[in-house]
Amino acid sequence: MASAATRTAANKNERARRETKADGEDKLRSSLESEVRMLVYVHVALWALVLLQVIVSSLRLVPSSLVARPYLWEYPYLLSVAPALLTIGAMRRRSTYHMVLAMAMTSLVSLGPLVYGSVEMFPMARQLYTQGKVYRHILGFSAVSVLYFAMVIAVQVHAWQLYYCKQLLQVWSSAPTQEAPAGQRKSQ
Template structure:
């Protein structure tokens, strides 16, 4: 306890706090990576909602097929890409390494693989549009292949960054657990 009238500490100008109040770098890294992954997950959910809306509208025939084209085959497995995002979100609060690993693997299977398949599936249609200027499928007056390729470009970047940040986060969590085991 200190008192107003008692002796004062000498030799400290207040600059000796830095070694006591420093947060470990892997905690800082974990917090920033979690934030980035959450932002990318929101963007992914928006992309997923667009594809889910197109599939729903086309199958329920809410709009004419001239307005919203029937979905391509790759869109159906891509709808499963919601699962990796949910697993990743479940891994964040308690730093669950196993959920994050499963999320990364399933992101490759359910997110990236359908996009690659879709690029190959739509390539002949895109080539025909480019060479002859003819499109047979439309989404609100725009060529369906052009709209879907644009969506795919954004989606592949989102998923690539999600996997990259998840790997960095996994490394930060793993280093953290290894340091705890050493003590």
């Protein structure tokens, strides 16, 4: 019991010390973390919509006139939830290694399928624009139009997520490291 009270008092002292010495870096770090967290949640929501479309069309739960068959790019995009979860884990641990890994995975697994998807769907979009022919529908709308709209949002979400993660890494690297108590060596 005494050790818990000691830890609580130490935490209060640490908080008070931080508040008096805050130079804005803590505020910047927390605002960047909240931005990244919000973008990850938006990404997971978009991912859930793609997952829902893939599941509904694969299991044929509704007629194909309501939900289109998935395009090829949608299957690898389902892997994009992994970098999102890794980003959240990296922020909890303040692990620069995991954050860099999450950024690389976001570029490869999230943005890669979106670029491929825009190329894959371009002939259908061109045909829709020039001839007005629509072969796939999502809830009565042209699947190409709906998916291009979702892709534009997803690319922006991923780009901003990469930008804020990079800024967060810079804040983490500029934060002063805690010195080891006298008599102890720093681990390398």
